[in-house]
Amino acid sequence: MTTAFNIVVCGSLVPDPLQTLEPIQGPTGPALKNEMMLPSVLDPWAGHALFEAANLAKHHPGTKVYLVSLGPKAKLQQLMMTIAQKVPFEFVCLDGPASGFLDSREVAKALASAIEKIPGLDKTKLLVFGGYSSASRDAGTTMQMIAEQLGISDVFLGADELKVQPDGSFRIMERIEGGQYQISSCAGAPIVIGWATGNLPEPPNNPQVGMANMRTIMPALQKAQPAALKTDGIQYASVQLPQQQRQTKIVKDTPVEEIAKEIVAWIRS
Amino acid sequence: MSNINTEKTALMSTLPGDDVRQIMWRFADRYEHQMVVQATRSVARGMVARLVADKQRHTHDWTPQKQEMLKAFDEAGVTAAFMEPDQGGYITGPKNLVLALVAFELAWVDAGAATASLANNLALEPIHEKGTPEQIHHYMSGCVPPKPGEKREILRGSFALTEPLPYVGVDAGMLSGKIRIAEWKEGKEPIIQVEKRGRFITNMGYATFVTAAVDTDDPRIKSSCMVILEKGDQGIYDPGAPTLKLVHQLSCTHDPIFNLKIPASRIIGGYTIKDGVIIPNYNHNEVIEAVFRRTRVTVAMMTTAKLLSAIEPVIRYQRTRYRGGEAAKPGTPRYDLGIQQKEDAQHRLLDVWATGEASASLGFEAARLFDEFDPLEKQKDAMFLKDGIKGPRAQMKVFAEPRKRALEYIEIMGKPEAQRDAKRVQDLENDFLTMYVVKESLADVFCPACKLWNTGYGATMMREAVSLMGGYGITEDCPGFLTQKWSDAQLEATYEGPECVQRRQMSLTMVSDVFLAQFKNWIKDLRALDAKKPGMGAGTLASAMELWLWSIEYLQNAKDANGKTLYAGQRQGVTFPMADALAWLLGSRQLILDTLELERKGPENSVLAEGLTGFVNFYSDLSYLQAARAAGEVGKVCAELVYGYQAKGATCALPNAAIKTFAELRSKLDGSLAGARLAKDRAAEAVTQVMIPEALDYPL
Structure with missing residues (x-):
C-alpha cells in the first residue's frame, strides 16, 4: 500500500558549534555574545529530522515536505543557501529570535500555529518531525507541546527509525536507556516524532536542488510575519556553559590498542 | 594626554562571514552564486581537506582517493557550474564570478583541488569562446554529470x-x-x-x-x-x-x-x-587570447584564498602560544593574547590580511568585469563574423570611431552626475562597440594585474604567513596547511603565463588612452572621497596614483642619460616595475571601493546591524594601511625610474622643471601618509579583540 504523507519538519538555526559561545546578559535576558554575527547551521537534530523526511518522501510518491523555521529571517536566508541544497522541501518562515533562551512553550505555540496555517495541509496524513534535542539549549519539550497544540496524541521521542509497514502502519524505534531501543507500532498518521540522529548520512549539497527550492523559499522569506513570542513566562537566575575540560592532544599513527589502553586508564583515574 | 585613536571605538566583533563577503564581492543578490559557494565549501573543507590530511599530496600518481574528489565535485554541482541550463547547468549568463568563487573556496583548503576542478573548464573554454554551435553543445553537455538513470560516461x-x-x-x-x-x-x-x-x-x-x-x-x-x-x-x-x-x-x-x-x-x-x-x-592565438583573459582571474583567486585562509590559524596560534606554561595563567594577557601582546606580531599579520583583502577585491572585480564584458564580446564577434571583418588592421579600423566615443563617454562620466548630459550618456551606453572599448580597456589591465599581483606578491606574503606560525609553520601539522599553500602559490604565479607575461601585457595595455582617461577619473573620485571620509586612505592613494600617472607620462616621453627611450617594448627595466606599481594601486583602490559598498549596503542586512560599524571601521583602517603600503611601493618604483636614468649628479646640479614637478608630487605623497600608521594601530587593536572559532573547520 503506497501512502502519500504531509511531513512538516520543525527546525531552525543554531550557532556553528565550532564558534566560541559565551553567555552574556542582553537587554531582554540572557544571550550569546555576538550571537547575530556568528555563522549558523541548521540544528543538527532538526537536520536529521529533515533528511529522514526527505528520504520518506522519496519512497512515498506524492508526499510533501515542509520545513517550518522560527528564526531571524535574514539569518534563515543565509542558512537556506546550504540547507535548500540538501533535499527538496517547501519553506515556511516565522521571523523571530532563534535563541536557546526562549520559552519552549512559546516556540511550540508559534510553530503549531504556523503548521495549522499551511494551505492544503491534510491532517490525516500529517507527520510532524523535529529534533528530540537541540544544539542551542536542550529543554527537550518543544515537540510534545506542538503535538498537544495540534491535538496529536501519538508522540515518539528519540527516534532513530521509522518504517512504513505494508498495511500503512508505522514501526518506530525509540532510544531508551542502556543503548536499547523501544519498538512501537502505530496505526498511522497523524504522529509527532522527535528524532535522535536517525541512520541517514547528510546528503551532499546540490545547487540544482537548491535552485528548485528557492522558488518557494524567497517568497516565504519575503512574506514572513514576525512571530509573537512572550518572554515574561520564564526567568533565568543564571546561565553558564556546561562545565567541560577539553584536553586535546594530536597524535598520529598510534596503534588502536595504545589508544584503548589510554582511555581505560583515564576512566579508571 | 589625549589619544587620537580613541575616536573610533567599535571594533570588529567576529571574523568577516558570508554576509560581509557577499556584499563586498557583490553577490548578495545572486542566490545561485551563494549556493555554489556553500556546495564547494563543503567539498573543500570535507573531502579535499581529508585528502591533504591523509597525505594524498605525497604522490604524483592519480589515486582512487583523488578520483573520488571528482565524484564529489560532480555531486555538489561544481562541475556543472560552468554550463548553461540548456546544456545541463543551472546558472544563466556569464560565469566568471562564480568560477572565481569556486576557485577561491577550493583553494582555501588546497589549490590543487581547485586546479583539478577548473582544468576541465579550461579545456572547455576554447570551445565555449570560439567553438561552433555543434561543438559547444556536444562538449559542454557531455561534461555535465549524467542524471540518475542516464547511461553515458561523463566527458572530462x-x-x-x-x-x-x-x-x-x-x-x-x-x-x-x-x-x-x-x-x-x-x-x-x-x-x-x-x-x-x-x-x-x-x-x-x-x-x-x-x-x-x-x-x-x-x-x-x-x-x-x-x-x-x-x-x-x-x-x-x-x-x-x-x-x-x-x-x-x-x-x-x-x-x-x-x-x-x-x-x-x-x-x-x-x-x-x-x-x-x-x-x-x-x-590558435585568437582562441588562447579569449581563453586566458578569463581563466587567469581564477588562478589569481587561488593565492588570494590562501592568504585569507591563513588569518584564523595565525590568530589562534598567536593567542594560544603560551598557554600551558607556568607564566600564562588564565585571565592574564599572556594567556589571553599570547604573542599578540607584541605589536610586531599584530602588524605583520595585518600586512598579510590587507594583502589578502586587496587581492580579493581586485580579483573579484576582474571577474565581475568579465561578466559584463562577455556579452559585449559575443556581440562584437557576431558582428565581425557577419560582416567578414578579420585581421587586426580591419578590426582597428572599425574601432576608430567607437574609441572616440569611449573617450567622450569617460569624459562625461568624470563630471558630477548633475552636470552630465543624461541623454548622451544613454546613447553611448546603448552603443555596444563604445562599451566594448571601455570594458576591454579595463579587462586588459585588470586581468594581468590580478594574476601578477595576487599570485606573485601573494606568494611572498604567504611566506610571511608561514613565518608567523614559527617552527610550527613548516610542519605537516600546521593548521591550515600553510606551507603547502605557500609552495603551491609559486605554481599559481607561473602557470597560464608567468609573471613576466603579465607584466608584458600590462606594459602595453596600461598606457592606452582609454584606460588612462578612466584612471584620471578615479583620482578625482578618490580626492572627493577623501574630503568626505578622510579615514580610508583615499587621499594617500590619490597622491600615489598622481605620481604614477605623472611618471608613466614622463617615462614615455623622456630619454635616459644616453639618449635612449625610456618606456619602450624591450626596456623591461622601466615598463615592468611600472606594471607592478599599477597592480598595487588597483588592489588598494578596489579595497576602498568594496569597503564603501559594505558601508552602503550593510544596513540592508539586519544580521549585520549589530557588528556593521566594527567591520566598516576595520576595513577602513585596512584600506588606509594598504593605501600606505601601495604608496610606498609606487613612490619607490617611480623615484628609482625617474631619477635612476639621469646622469650621476645631474638632478642635483641642474634640476629641470619635470624633475621639480616629480619632487613636489613625491613630497605630497609622503605628506599624505599622515594617519596611516594610526590606522594600523587601530586595526591591530581589532585583531587582538576579534572573536575566532574554537577550532578550524577542516582537519589537520
Whole structure:
C-alpha cells in the first residue's frame, strides 16, 4: 500500500558549534555574545529530522515536505543557501529570535500555529518531525507541546527509525536507556516524532536542488510575519556553559590498542 | 594626554562571514552564486581537506582517493557550474564570478583541488569562446554529470598548449605541435593528422578529450588553430608520464603524446575552404587570447584564498602560544593574547590580511568585469563574423570611431552626475562597440594585474604567513596547511603565463588612452572621497596614483642619460616595475571601493546591524594601511625610474622643471601618509579583540 504523507519538519538555526559561545546578559535576558554575527547551521537534530523526511518522501510518491523555521529571517536566508541544497522541501518562515533562551512553550505555540496555517495541509496524513534535542539549549519539550497544540496524541521521542509497514502502519524505534531501543507500532498518521540522529548520512549539497527550492523559499522569506513570542513566562537566575575540560592532544599513527589502553586508564583515574 | 585613536571605538566583533563577503564581492543578490559557494565549501573543507590530511599530496600518481574528489565535485554541482541550463547547468549568463568563487573556496583548503576542478573548464573554454554551435553543445553537455538513470560516461577534458622545450607555451608564439592533411577525398570532409606533445597538462591522466594548440605543417592548411582530440581517435592518445611537480598534487598532471587522425570538423570554431586551402576561422592565438583573459582571474583567486585562509590559524596560534606554561595563567594577557601582546606580531599579520583583502577585491572585480564584458564580446564577434571583418588592421579600423566615443563617454562620466548630459550618456551606453572599448580597456589591465599581483606578491606574503606560525609553520601539522599553500602559490604565479607575461601585457595595455582617461577619473573620485571620509586612505592613494600617472607620462616621453627611450617594448627595466606599481594601486583602490559598498549596503542586512560599524571601521583602517603600503611601493618604483636614468649628479646640479614637478608630487605623497600608521594601530587593536572559532573547520 503506497501512502502519500504531509511531513512538516520543525527546525531552525543554531550557532556553528565550532564558534566560541559565551553567555552574556542582553537587554531582554540572557544571550550569546555576538550571537547575530556568528555563522549558523541548521540544528543538527532538526537536520536529521529533515533528511529522514526527505528520504520518506522519496519512497512515498506524492508526499510533501515542509520545513517550518522560527528564526531571524535574514539569518534563515543565509542558512537556506546550504540547507535548500540538501533535499527538496517547501519553506515556511516565522521571523523571530532563534535563541536557546526562549520559552519552549512559546516556540511550540508559534510553530503549531504556523503548521495549522499551511494551505492544503491534510491532517490525516500529517507527520510532524523535529529534533528530540537541540544544539542551542536542550529543554527537550518543544515537540510534545506542538503535538498537544495540534491535538496529536501519538508522540515518539528519540527516534532513530521509522518504517512504513505494508498495511500503512508505522514501526518506530525509540532510544531508551542502556543503548536499547523501544519498538512501537502505530496505526498511522497523524504522529509527532522527535528524532535522535536517525541512520541517514547528510546528503551532499546540490545547487540544482537548491535552485528548485528557492522558488518557494524567497517568497516565504519575503512574506514572513514576525512571530509573537512572550518572554515574561520564564526567568533565568543564571546561565553558564556546561562545565567541560577539553584536553586535546594530536597524535598520529598510534596503534588502536595504545589508544584503548589510554582511555581505560583515564576512566579508571 | 589625549589619544587620537580613541575616536573610533567599535571594533570588529567576529571574523568577516558570508554576509560581509557577499556584499563586498557583490553577490548578495545572486542566490545561485551563494549556493555554489556553500556546495564547494563543503567539498573543500570535507573531502579535499581529508585528502591533504591523509597525505594524498605525497604522490604524483592519480589515486582512487583523488578520483573520488571528482565524484564529489560532480555531486555538489561544481562541475556543472560552468554550463548553461540548456546544456545541463543551472546558472544563466556569464560565469566568471562564480568560477572565481569556486576557485577561491577550493583553494582555501588546497589549490590543487581547485586546479583539478577548473582544468576541465579550461579545456572547455576554447570551445565555449570560439567553438561552433555543434561543438559547444556536444562538449559542454557531455561534461555535465549524467542524471540518475542516464547511461553515458561523463566527458572530462584537458587543455594542451604547453609543449616540451624549446617552445613551451603561453606567449611563445611558436608551436611544435603540427597538423597536416592526411586524407581529402572529393566531396568528403578532410582528415587531419595531428602530432602534438604536451608538457604539464592538467587532468591528462583521465581526460577523454583534449583541446590542443597546433600549427600548420601543410600548405593546404592556412594557419595555426586549436583542435579537439578524443580518446578513441585513430592513432596514439598517450597520457604520458605524471609530471614530477612538487606542488598542486591534488591535480593530475601529465606529459602526453598524441599522433592522431581527426576530421577537420574538430577545428575549434570551424573553417572555410578557399582555393583548396583550409582556412581555420580562428588561429590558435585568437582562441588562447579569449581563453586566458578569463581563466587567469581564477588562478589569481587561488593565492588570494590562501592568504585569507591563513588569518584564523595565525590568530589562534598567536593567542594560544603560551598557554600551558607556568607564566600564562588564565585571565592574564599572556594567556589571553599570547604573542599578540607584541605589536610586531599584530602588524605583520595585518600586512598579510590587507594583502589578502586587496587581492580579493581586485580579483573579484576582474571577474565581475568579465561578466559584463562577455556579452559585449559575443556581440562584437557576431558582428565581425557577419560582416567578414578579420585581421587586426580591419578590426582597428572599425574601432576608430567607437574609441572616440569611449573617450567622450569617460569624459562625461568624470563630471558630477548633475552636470552630465543624461541623454548622451544613454546613447553611448546603448552603443555596444563604445562599451566594448571601455570594458576591454579595463579587462586588459585588470586581468594581468590580478594574476601578477595576487599570485606573485601573494606568494611572498604567504611566506610571511608561514613565518608567523614559527617552527610550527613548516610542519605537516600546521593548521591550515600553510606551507603547502605557500609552495603551491609559486605554481599559481607561473602557470597560464608567468609573471613576466603579465607584466608584458600590462606594459602595453596600461598606457592606452582609454584606460588612462578612466584612471584620471578615479583620482578625482578618490580626492572627493577623501574630503568626505578622510579615514580610508583615499587621499594617500590619490597622491600615489598622481605620481604614477605623472611618471608613466614622463617615462614615455623622456630619454635616459644616453639618449635612449625610456618606456619602450624591450626596456623591461622601466615598463615592468611600472606594471607592478599599477597592480598595487588597483588592489588598494578596489579595497576602498568594496569597503564603501559594505558601508552602503550593510544596513540592508539586519544580521549585520549589530557588528556593521566594527567591520566598516576595520576595513577602513585596512584600506588606509594598504593605501600606505601601495604608496610606498609606487613612490619607490617611480623615484628609482625617474631619477635612476639621469646622469650621476645631474638632478642635483641642474634640476629641470619635470624633475621639480616629480619632487613636489613625491613630497605630497609622503605628506599624505599622515594617519596611516594610526590606522594600523587601530586595526591591530581589532585583531587582538576579534572573536575566532574554537577550532578550524577542516582537519589537520
